[in-house]
Amino acid sequence: MALTRKQFLASPSLAAAQPRKTSRPRNVLFLLSDQHRPSSVGCLGDPVAQTPNIDSLANTGTRFSQAYCSNPVCTPSRASILTGLYTHHHRTWSNATPWPFEIRTMAHHFSRSGYISGLIGKMHFVDAQTHGFDYRLDFNDWFQYLGPKTQLYADELGRRNSGSGLPIVDDLWSDFGDPWIGHRRVDNRQGLVHVGRASLIAERDHFESFVSRESIRFMKRFAGKHPFFLIASYLKPHDPFMPPETWARRFQADDMKLPATYGKVDLAKVPAEIRQRIENHGPSPELKDQAAARQRIAMYYANLAHLDECIGRVLTALRELGLEDDTIVVYSSDHGEMLGEHGLWQKFVFYEPSAGVPLIFRVPGLTHAGAVCSQPVSQVSLMATFLDLCGIPIPAGLDGPPLTPLLRDPRHVRPAAVYAQFALRTRNARAMIRDGDWKYCHYAGDTPELYNLRSDPQEMTNLAGDPAHRGRMDELRARLLAWHDPGRTTA
Template sequence: MGTDTERPNLLYIHSDQHNPAVIGCYGDPLVQTPNLDSLAAKGVLFTNVYCPSPVCVPSRMSMLAGRYPSEIEVWTNNHILDSGVPTFAHAMGAADYHPVLIGRMHGLGPDQLHGYAERLVGDHGGNYPGSGEAPKNMRASLQQSGSGQSSYQVHDEDVTASTVNYLDRLGVQKRAGLSAEPFCLSVGFMLPHSPYVARREDYELYRDVMTLPKHHEPYSDALHPYFKWWREWGNLIDVPEAEILSARTAYWALVTRMDIMIGEILKALRKNDLAENTLIIYSSDHGDQMGEHGLWMKRTFYEGSVKVPAILSWPRALPEGVQCDRVLSSLDLNATMLEALGAPPLPNARGRNVLDLVRQPDTEWEDLAFSEYCTYEDCLHRMIRRDEWKLNYYHGQEPQLFNLAEDPDELSDRAQDASCREIREQLTAEVLEGWDPEAVADKMEQKRADLEIIRAWAEHTKPKDQFRWERRPEMDYLD
């Protein structure tokens, strides 16, 4: 790894529910994201990165551990990652870094560090299982969208201020010649996660120019059974244009506000002369469907939900202004950070280091990613993306099959196409290899009984939350 002065710094910025389609450098002509665009211009932009699960806790815990949800038994927003599972923060600490987390992690249970040596701002929610499942009325987020303030933005403003302060203190130490130790910093944002409420100055940027979804899919009996049920469950059968436009306007505004906060962090990095040997990674836990296919938020394998942005910038160590279209998993970012910092790889992890791929595009690479979504409502779903094909497996129902090279908007389901029988059979065999939906269902039922005891214990004993960010009712309002 060389001397301490040669060891790189890490700045890992992880947002919540950011669809990569709503970033300027990914092709959105409307959104204002100059800081992410600049970061991409100075680094590598990945266009086909898939999250391990299109829902918060499973995706984040998988990203920490470098393993898929079934391998760590974290399938829902109520599941707890075993503290005995090593994370990339543990590996960075093993490499003699001091891993620091500022902001969101969204892990449940008494372990609110999972390998981080220090945490400066916590999550807005409690440490123990509560109401972590999908809301039955997602429509409320659309009906209550608009101009105002979300406490999630207030949280992120605290995260930004704490991060800038942390970098300023490092700068003071550096200028005083007191420390040459590299830093290892993770920053967790909640934006642009719903509620779809943004401050007026940001909301007004898009109020008169916002567009409707490209492909609104009317509710009908022709829908795949899962999506027919999902839209009934979430009260998304018939959403008026006014609600759609209001929610989308706020979402674009929240992305812009998050970009501004990222800009403040990057400015502090440069101001304190810390950018020169720093690997910067920006990504998210999953996307948001923003009304496409008549759907909102996440919890599906459509591209808007399961795909995440990924931008890497590292002066002189990575090329600049490069776009990589190979298929990746978010777990590959885990492995890449460890390789870059000279940290030991995580045992049993699934991630692959992408550094050689971006430095030498002809490097051998398998275009492959998986994602899982499992709930107590008999949703046992798994996705495989291989090359240009994506198969979405729904246990007990017909799959979906898309050729994303020919059909990037996923409008033509080829699962019943006789000419696609061979690829359907091949991908079905692959998606089920080592993944038994019946075994998953049995294990989830066991965990449900266990979690009920923990939930009731927490309700009655009221244990103190660790690293809790105080969310107050007055932080949330509509103008």
Template structure:
């Protein structure tokens, strides 16, 4: 049975292509199940978090390769998702904010699902893959790309349709771009992510029937993005408030951070009490565990239907997330918590179970990886590298670095104190500037505006929380110089052959939303 949330959105014209002419396919190809969470960091059991209850994601990690140093290209939903789904850095998509999609700048670029679709796959999307304004655009297509999919399902649960007035928020009337949370009395099936899982089960059941084309099924969960909403029972009960860890010594930590590095601070957080911090963290954890349950439901369906051995599984997030580290919450930062993402890949016959890869990798690497695993042709201009060698042998070094970018100025980040002053200075000069952060196995090295707005250097061998900025210390002058050279070389690879960031092209694609 089709879930009621989606039945009104399905049409015969969308369903027929799933099975059309499948008998003519000469050899079976691997399916792809692409699972992505929203605003999820590595607070997962599989990544060593001592509090997280994520049994389903943990089991998925044990089936394949866990990438311990995976990074987004841009810690903001729209740019990150456009980058991941085109295989191009933000400087090559032209997307540095949440108000546009790559079709407005590089309209002829082939997206990841579109490449599969053009080469004989059924391509379906359930939930959030390209950017959505959460929660206001839940239940719509958001910033979607129709060329990428044959089937698009957009359910909306009670957290969107009924519960807004009950949600606690630091900014009255806002829920997505500010800290907000709610322990819902409604059970799983009433919430959007559970509806997504039900829709995914339905598509998988149809795909398991004889004579079906291979599928590329993307399921985009909305949790744990704000508002952190999950059923109170059992998910909030797993995380007693008294066990929530508040980040200590924030002022001391911030003393050596350049102003641009703190510019994502939001003023509404000034008056947060410790109890509110614990409440927010409890709700974030609860949302993660609720989302994990829905991941489990989808994977269980894959197993039950006998599709597991013929399906490549990817699980990731659009970017990381700060929960008070360095005095910051949410994203738009170049610290480890904001840039790092979970990445799990299960590739039957290729990946090794219960293994971990330590080499830094990027979201950009997913497009060439999936293309190689599935045996399809990828666009020639992709800027990532296939991870298939690492799937076969996780001990390989790979590229050896990952690069993350974040813009400042032009209204990006309210800031506080010196961060607010730096943002105001950039805007008064009419300019925006980029920060770039290079992550190697040992170091995180960041330059803001080519170093003119500050530098950061953190030694992950001795300082995994990035509490001591070594960039201005004489003992590290040589290290800074070497990493700066490496970073500048990496930045050059982010641009298209023209060397120019693509500009907005007037098109028939209508902008729908601008929220975070």
């Protein structure tokens, strides 16, 4: 018997073949970099940054202009991202601290909800645990891929470091020491961050190329079979500042300018440790030479440009696989980079270039193209946000609320302070509170800092000693210490 068109369209066989329409995207692609300062993005007007793919993501999604990491150093920050907890709750105190096994990460929750969870690249676990991920490739897999060419990376790194080094599990060397000592042939400067130069490693063999290639392989393998939660986690623009030669040639030291705040800090009004870092150019004394400093800046931007190219490859594959309309895409970094601001390098401080991070969401059907949310937010909210967007129950006890209301309406006002911590359980312990236009930084036994970011966005005028702002400082200090006192020896 012939079917009418209406009966044909309603038939079960055809219904099964129709494209699935859901109110929530199924997949999550989290693109995570290392040490990307929040202002070094082309679409924000940085004249040096070449980031067309990150720019495109920002132009098609929602960008948070005042996002912060929870701790301006790799391992504690990444632990907060994956657990939704601040440092004193997840207890991953430093880059040398293994993550507590019993604390559940967002990967556990995605896997239990039917997702295939993947981590490709750096996460700085400092141990061999999987922390809930079903599929994991890291530095050690890259070394297997490189084979004898690992020697080139050992030469460029010039130091033992579990975050960007050889290998990712420090314990492998605990008995007999670093096996590369005496075998590094180029930069044998143990413990120093390099000024930078063109890499001897072919572009296809760089860690970023490996991460993108394997992330694309992951998406091809599981697309249409399982909803996936994938973190593609890159090392760049973090050191070693040795980009592929093609990218290194784009950025010349003579074209770089030192930041406007370089050499302008009133050293009498900053904490002693920061003063010592500025005076000694720590932890990179070679950057005392301004020519070397400009070379470092050039190679940072070259690293960033190569990172952007590799991110673009993943985004292109996502589109070609037909997954773009069914995938939440997020870009962020674990912390920033001072890059000479205030005369400082790397991270470790609460100034905006270090504690601030880029944060971009593209959520099909929810975010608005080119939208900007100026509400201060913390990456400690990422776990709750990812789970909420995918309809997965948010566990009790998380420190960060979901950002979903801000994604729906970037003008939404959420009166909540943002916090950050560093070096807990050491004599240099410190913490920060950001509330509205004000930032207060508390140091155990050292000079505090108070800045009005509206009138002083470069944080050059410490108002902590100004009697006119004593009330504001006392209020913020009381709130911060009530939340958590960084001088406490126990969590």
